[in-house]
Amino acid sequence: MTNPTTSFLKGQKHLNRRHNAEQRFQWMGRIAIALSLIFLAFMITSIIWQGKGAVSTTKVMLAFDLSAQMVDPENIKGASYEKIVKSALRSQFPNAKKRKQKKALYALVSSDAGFQLRDQILANPALLGAEQTLWVSASDDVDMLMKGHISRAGAQSDRRVNDDQIGWIDTLSDEDAIKRVFNIGFFTSGDSREPELAGILSALVGSALSLLVCFALSFPIGILAAIYLEEFAKKNRWSDLIEININNLAAVPSIVFGLLGLSIFLNVFGLPRSSPLVGGMVLALMTLPTIIIAARASLRAVPPSIREAALGMGASPVQTTFHHVAPLALPGFLTGTIVGMAQALGETAPLLMIGMVAFIVDIPSSILEPATALPVQIFLWADSPERAFLEKTSAAIIVLLIFLVLMNIIAITLRKKYETRF
Amino acid sequence: MASEDITQENSFNITLGNRSKLMEHIVKLAMVLSALVAVAVTIGIVLSLMFEALEFFKKIPFSEFLFSIEWSPQTALRTDQVAAEGKFGVIPLFTGTLLISAIAMCVATPLGLASAVFLAEYASKRTRDWVKPMLEILAGIPTVVYGFFAALTVAPFIRMTGNNMGLEVSSESALAAGLVMGIMIIPLISSLSDDVINAVPQAMRDASLGMGATHSETVKKVILPATLPGIAGSLLLAASRAIGETMIVVMAAGLAANLTANPLEAVTTITAQIVALLTGDQEFDSAKTLSAFALGLMLFIVTLVLNYISLRIVKKYREQYD
Numbered sequence: 001m002t003n004p005t006t007s008f009l010k011g012q013k014h015l016n017r018r019h020n021a022e023q024r025f026q027w028m029g030r031i032a033i034a035l036s037l038i039f040l041a042f043m044i045t046s047i048i049w050q051g052k053g054a055v056s057t058t059k060v061m062l063a064f065d066l067s068a069q070m071v072d073p074e075n076i077k078g079a080s081y082e083k084i085v086k087s088a089l090r091s092q093f094p095n096a097k098k099r100k101q102k103k104a105l106y107a108l109v110s111s112d113a114g115f116q117l118r119d120q121i122l123a124n125p126a127l128l129g130a131e132q133t134l135w136v137s138a139s140d141d142v143d144m145l146m147k148g149h150i151s152r153a154g155a156q157s158d159r160r161v162n163d164d165q166i167g168w169i170d171t172l173s174d175e176d177a178i179k180r181v182f183n184i185g186f187f188t189s190g191d192s193r194e195p196e197l198a199g200i201l202s203a204l205v206g207s208a209l210s211l212l213v214c215f216a217l218s219f220p221i222g223i224l225a226a227i228y229l230e231e232f233a234k235k236n237r238w239s240d241l242i243e244i245n246i247n248n249l250a251a252v253p254s255i256v257f258g259l260l261g262l263s264i265f266l267n268v269f270g271l272p273r274s275s276p277l278v279g280g281m282v283l284a285l286m287t288l289p290t291i292i293i294a295a296r297a298s299l300r301a302v303p304p305s306i307r308e309a310a311l312g313m314g315a316s317p318v319q320t321t322f323h324h325v326a327p328l329a330l331p332g333f334l335t336g337t338i339v340g341m342a343q344a345l346g347e348t349a350p351l352l353m354i355g356m357v358a359f360i361v362d363i364p365s366s367i368l369e370p371a372t373a374l375p376v377q378i379f380l381w382a383d384s385p386e387r388a389f390l391e392k393t394s395a396a397i398i399v400l401l402i403f404l405v406l407m408n409i410i411a412i413t414l415r416k417k418y419e420t421r422f
Numbered sequence: 423m424a425s426e427d428i429t430q431e432n433s434f435n436i437t438l439g440n441r442s443k444l445m446e447h448i449v450k451l452a453m454v455l456s457a458l459v460a461v462a463v464t465i466g467i468v469l470s471l472m473f474e475a476l477e478f479f480k481k482i483p484f485s486e487f488l489f490s491i492e493w494s495p496q497t498a499l500r501t502d503q504v505a506a507e508g509k510f511g512v513i514p515l516f517t518g519t520l521l522i523s524a525i526a527m528c529v530a531t532p533l534g535l536a537s538a539v540f541l542a543e544y545a546s547k548r549t550r551d552w553v554k555p556m557l558e559i560l561a562g563i564p565t566v567v568y569g570f571f572a573a574l575t576v577a578p579f580i581r582m583t584g585n586n587m588g589l590e591v592s593s594e595s596a597l598a599a600g601l602v603m604g605i606m607i608i609p610l611i612s613s614l615s616d617d618v619i620n621a622v623p624q625a626m627r628d629a630s631l632g633m634g635a636t637h638s639e640t641v642k643k644v645i646l647p648a649t650l651p652g653i654a655g656s657l658l659l660a661a662s663r664a665i666g667e668t669m670i671v672v673m674a675a676g677l678a679a680n681l682t683a684n685p686l687e688a689v690t691t692i693t694a695q696i697v698a699l700l701t702g703d704q705e706f707d708s709a710k711t712l713s714a715f716a717l718g719l720m721l722f723i724v725t726l727v728l729n730y731i732s733l734r735i736v737k738k739y740r741e742q743y744d
Contacts, residue, residue, distance in 0.1 A: 018636050025638035029540025032533045033553055039605050040560055043571050221456045228453035244733075246460045251659065251729040252722065253666025255693050256467060259718040262700065263470040285463050292460070318446040346564025349668035349693070352701055375566045382570045382673060390574065397567050404562065 044401075051394025057183035057196060058138040058146045060109055060172060062088040064117060066128050073128050076121055081114035085136070093168050104165050110137035110196050137185075138178065140195040140388035142169060146180060149387055160387075186395065190361040191377065195388030198381070200396050202360045206276055206371030207345060210356075213280020213367055214287060214344050219337050221284075222291030223326075226333075229292070230299040231321050250289035257286050258353025266354060274355040274370035282350045287340035294339065298332020299325065331418035338411040342404050348375040374400050471722060474715030481709040482510045487716060489513070493679035493690075495699060495710045510713050512720065514679040518596070518689030522671060523664040525600025525685055526607060530660060533604075534611030535653065541612070542619040543641055554613070561609040569673030572602035577674055584686060592688040594676030600685065603670050607660045614659065614736065618652030619645060655735035662728035666721060668693040692717050 064084050071079040089105050090096065096105040110116075113136040120134055121127050127134075141160045144150045146169070156162050161169075172178040190202030225246075233239040261282035265271050271278050302325050310320040326333075351357070356372050357380065364371035372380070374396065381393040479487070490511025537557065541550050577598035584591030591597075622645050630640040646653070676688040677698050699714040 018639070022636045022638045025641070026540070026544055029536045029544060032536035033540060033557070036533055036537060036560060036605065036608050037553075037556055040556070043563075043567075043575075046575055047567070047571065221459050224453045224456035225460065228450075228457045232450065232453065233457070242457050242460055244730075245464050247733050248726060248729050249460060249463060251662060251725065251733075252467070253663075253668065253693065253725055255666065255668045255696055256471075256718055256722050256725075259696070259700075259715060260463070260467045260470050263474055263715070264466055288460060288463070316442070316446060318449050319442070322449070342562070346562075346566070348564065348566045349672075349697065352697055355701075357701055375564050378566050378570065379669065379673065382566075382573065393570060397570065400564060401567070404564070408562065 047394045047397050049394075050390060051396075051398045053147045053149070054186055054391045054395030055183055056147075056180040057185065058143040059135040059179055059181050060138045060142070061133055061135050061177040061179075062092060062109075063131050063133045064088045065091075065131050066121065067131070068129060071121065071128055073125070076125065076128075077118070079118075081117045085109060085113045085117060093171070096164070101164055104162055105168065107139055108142055108165060108168060110139050111194055112137060112197050135179075135181075137196055140386060141165075142178075143196055144387050145169065146178070147391075149391075186392070190363055191359060191372070191380075192361065193359075195384075195386050195392060198389070198392055200374065200377060200399060202363050203372050203374045203377035203396070204399075205363050206279075206356070206360065207373040207375075209276035209364060209367050209371060210279040210283060210351075210373055211341055211345060213277055214283040215337070215341060217281065217284035218287045218291055218340065219333075222288050222337070222340075223295055223333055225288075226292045226295030226299060227321060227326065230296045231325065232317070246289050246292050249285075250293065253349075254286060254347055255349040255353065257282050258350030260285070261350060261354045272368050272370075274358050274372075275368050276356075276364065276371045276373075277367040278354050279351050279356050279371070279373065280367070282354060283344040283347060286347065286350065287337075287344050290340035290343060291333075291336050294336020295329070295333050298329040298336070301332065302328045331414050335411045335415045338407050338414070342407040342411075345403060345407070346375055346400065348373075348379055351376050352379070374403075467722060471715055471719040474712055475719045478709060478712035478716045481712070486510065487512055487713075491681055493695070495695075495713055508709060510709065510716075512692075512717070514681045515690060515692050515695055515717070517681055517683070518675075518679070519665055519691040519693075521683060521685065521689055522596050522600045522603065522675060522691055523661060525597060526603035526664045527657070527661055529601055529604025530607045530611055530664075531657060534608045534660070535615055537608065537612040538615035538619060539641055539646075542616050543637065543645070554616075557609045557612055560606060563606075565606065565667060565669040566673070568602050568606050569669040569671075572598050572670055572674035576602055580686075589686060591686045592676075594674065594678075594688040595686050596675060596689045597685040599671050599674040602674065603664055603667055606667070606670070607663055610660045610663060611656050614656030615649070615653050618649045618656070618736070621652075622648055651735050651738075655732040658728050658732035658735075662725045662732070665728075666693065666725050668697060672697045692721050696721075 062085070065087060066084070070084055086106055089108065090102070093105055096102050116136045117134065138146075141150065142165070145152070145161050145166070150159060150161055152159075152166060169178065185197065186199045188201055189197060189199035192198040229239060229242065233242075261278055265278045265281055266273055271281075306324055306328065307320055310324040311317070315323065351373050355370075356376055358370050358372060359380075360370060360372045378393055378396045378400065381389045381396065487510050490509065491513045492509040492511045493514050494509045541554060545553065573594075577593060577595060580595055580598050580601075581591045581593055584595075626644055626648065627640055630644045631637070635643065671691045671694045675691060675694055677690050677694060678688045679690050679695075680687055682689060696714045696717050699710060699717075
């Protein structure tokens with residue numbers, strides 16, 4: 001006969017093991033969630049960390065000779081401002097003698113400095129006739145040095161800023177002639193080859209125009225299709241076919257939509273390449289399934305009693321739907337549309353296919369002009385070798401994420417506010 | 423009420439009725455057309471890809487495309503140029519795509535499933551309401567952001583770690599792209615699996631718990647086997663997403679078509695090649711440009727099959743307990 005005590009102990013041991021396994025299993029779940037969320041937090045903080053510097057930019061103060069012999073007051077635009085900037089730099093630092101040194105000296109300020117000087121004079125012609133101290137943009141390397149992204153240590157040949165330049169910058173900062181200011185240009189200018197001048201406005205406008213086209217197409221088509229499928233279509237092979245189609249389209253890789261846009265919208269219809277019109281059309285095709293699926297769910301939530309009451313009062317099926325059912329489902333339509341638009345805003349691959357990767361300096365003013373979009377701008381900047389573009393890329397990502405968060409918050413608030421429980 | 427008024431009102435109603443009848447026809451027609459747009463898009467995709475792909479197969483034989491193991495789509499710019507003819511073997515692209523997707527699935531499957539089980543079975547309602555949207559954020563972040571993060575943070579980190587351990591790591595390793603892609607598809611797996619786990623009737627849990635099984639034993643021996651088809655469906659959907667993902671691989675995986683299974687080497691994928699072939703200036707009659715459409719067609723077919731199977735499984739499975 002077995003000893004009951006040992007058998008009990010054995011059982012207890014077995015039970016303990018099972019309970020430990022239970023604990024381990026629960027912890028696996030917690031760890032999995034924690035890992036995913038830690039990755040998310042790490043990714044976002046690292047991008048914010050890299051991008052925060054783009055909020056400011058470096059400006060340099062120099063004494064410019066604006067006497068009549070340099071700038072003719074009659075012909076302000078005709079003067080050679082580049083020359084004025086160079087001579088201002090030379091007189092500030094007379095120790096730059098050799099050709100190479102002079103070149104390094106000129107590289108302290110942005111290549112745009114001359115234009116900035118001209119614009120300041122055009123805005124205030126009273127500056128003319130004397131020597132004036134004015135602020136102009138520093139070059140991206142100086143900006144990076146001031147922000148600490150370029151190390152002062154190490155061999156001169158390994159750095160993008162040489163010892164002479166560091167000396168000059170230190171002199172400037174001793175004289176308080178170099179400062180960091182809010183980088184308003186990042187939000188008010190288009191793309192540029194020079195990192196210190198590059199901004200996101202042209203990309204933002206391009207994105208906005210594309211989304212406008214996308215909304216104008218996908219919202220009516222999506223809602224009408226959803227209403228048809230949910231309220232009118234008889235359940236048969238055709239409606240099944242359409243339904244399968246929509247579900248499959250929702251999972252087709254986005255780049256395939258780009259190929260469709262390239263071969264049909266551009267090559268067959270001959271629509272303008274790189275334009276927000278084509279971009280918006282391609283995005284609309286991609287957003288359709290999202291909108292249709294959300295709109296159908298929201299129509300399904302409207303109770304049949306509403307329809308029966310309207311029909312009973314003599315309304316036609318179309319009147320019933322558009323006067324009574326659709327208004328009740330409208331918040332759901334809007335929520336689905338905003339979520340779809342948010343997806344479209346972040347989409348990059350199909351826009352690459354239809355040529356919205358162009359280098360766009362000017363702000364596009366119509367949906368037919370070449371444009372780029374914010375995510376594509378991020379892709380382009382991410383490819384640039386300059387250290388300063390890393391900061392710009394991260395900052396553009398932050399702007400993109402802010403827009404996405406805003407759109408989703410609007411969608412959630414709409415849903416919460418107008419959610420009707422029947 | 424005067425009888426005159428009634429007739430007037432009636433006649434008014436009749437005219438309105440006729441007009442609104444016409445309106446109703448127009449509205450209905452608009453609705454049918456809108457619903458058919460979805461079908462038209464599918465047909466458009468198939469036709470446009472087929473048409474360009476057929477042009478491509480006129481230049482390059484189908485068998486070479488499918489079975490050759492070399493991919494270097496550099497065609498001569500001028501006719502007199504002594505340049506390589508261009509090699510269009512899709513196998514290295516296919517293996518590259520599979521390698522990166524496999525890494526992504528290795529990351530996403532355990533994390534996604536464990537999260538789904540925890541959220542569906544253990545988490546309190548408050549935790550669930552809080553954690554689920556947080557996980558969904560991962561799916562809402564644009565892929566270009568993941569690509570940026572993979573190329574500029576994860577890839578250098580992997581390379582540095584590998585070099586410290588004495589391993590040869592490419593700066594565009596498949597591992598970096600795969601890892602980040604895996605994180606991206608976690609919410610896809612977790613929310614679909616969460617749905618199917620929730621669809622399991624409480625009676626099955628109660629029976630198992632009533633027989634003395636612990637909760638984890640119930641999950642492992644009753645719930646997971648019961649939801650296996652649904653979970654398989656969600657995994658297939660995630661795999662199709664990974665295969666079709668573009669920006670992460672364009673930015674982090676590079677363009678070198680290597681036939682390798684080593685995750686530390688650089689590989690390229692179908693989507694990355696499509697982007698490389700079609701960005702910038704292009705002539706539409708060269709095999710190089712047309713090959714992108716052949717690749718697109720292949721991608722479309724593969725993802726369509728995966729999606730179709732997984733949607734069928736998930737749908738069938740949901741109905742089973744309803």
